[in-house]
Amino acid sequence: MNRPMMIVAAGLVGVLFGLGLIVAGMANPAKVLAFLDVAGAWDPSLALVMGGAIGVALPAFALSRRRERGWLGARFDWPRATQIDRRLLLGGALFGVGWGMAGVCPGPALVLLGAGVPQALGFVAAMLAGMWLVGKLWPAK
Amino acid sequence: MTIDWIHFTPWAALAGGALIGLAAALLWWLTGRIAGISGLVGGLLTAPSDWAFRLAFTLGLIAAPLLWRLFAPLPEIQLSASFAWMLAAGLVVGVGVKLGSGCTSGHGVCGLARLSPRSLAATLSFMATGFITVWLLRHGLGG
Known part of the structure; x- marks a missing residue:
């Protein structure tokens, strides 16, 4: 995890994640609250944010089950807790x-x-x- | 329930969501790590051996709006909460995500995407209290 390539990847992915949050409207607290306020004027947008994210991430995780390591040789670190x-x-x-x-x-x-x-x-x-x-x-x- | 069609932004939400999912997928395939923000950031407090990895991810998130500004003005940010209220909210979030081992990214996106029952349970619990809290603050307690 301390290889320079891993650290660079983490930084770039952090940026991409942040840009995604901005595009999605998640960086606007009023929009998040409008989603959580089902009794008011409800803005369902955030349900689609979650749907879009899971739609991309689900196949990525599913495909990785057949392999032990990712593209750069790092072992997939599956969370172990299930309780x-x-x-x-x-x-x-x-x-x-x-x-x-x-x-x-x-x-x-x-x-x-x-x-x-x-x-x-x-x-x-x-x-x-x-x-x-x-x-x-x-x-x- | 009334849907606020004026503020509903389905395409931006889906596109932003897809970018978030892509980020989670890339972190997994490039580094083998789950893109759980509270875990990656919170882990920094214990000075772990992979601190540079965690710090790079954290700084990437912080840098995102700065990079955005180089090309376009940021979308509107509406935050009316006072500094004291934000301190309180941050403290509750910090205690909660540490106890619950994750937040919207680790449980809500990555956990659900790998079909983890544990993450589903966590997601249902924070969604439920999120809805209840906003209801209490806006409608229940004389809001």
Whole structure:
């Protein structure tokens, strides 16, 4: 993972991901909130963002099941956890609450930071603090 | 339920979604890693051996709007939340994604795309509380 080629790939993919978020409208918190507000004037766009993303990623993951390594020789690092436990559901639920509070999730938060939105700095700093806190107080077994 | 046809942007949403999916597919095929943003970024806090990889991805996300601006003005960003409210939201998101081992990208895109029941459970839980939270804030609590 420390080969220069891998690091360059990570940077370029990060840019592509960020551009995708901007095109999709995910970098506009008001649009995200309009999707989450089913009782108001509902904007279903974000369902199509997810559909478009999964439509491309699903065959890419499916095709990789027949191989052990990717194009540059890196082994496919399949997530090993499969359990659906309290920790997962509580974490997911809390994340949803925070997402609904501002319409910002981790990827768009970084894009907003790059766009120079001042509140994004607070969001990202607090998000890192929250992650750090869980790692200290309630580390995964 | 009333659909807001004026703000509905199906083609941009699909195209942006496809780019996100392409990014996830490329990270997987080039580096063998899942494009889970909270995991990649959060991992930086523990000074892991692959910190340069994680940092490059993070900086790429931050650089995206800067690169965009070289060619076109950024689309509208509407954010009315105060700095204090954003601190609170960020803290809840940070605790949640760390406990739940992922966010919209790791569970919602990559996890669902590899048909993981665990990611489906996580996605359903954050979608549910996302809808409920916005409902409470906008309609439930005297909104």
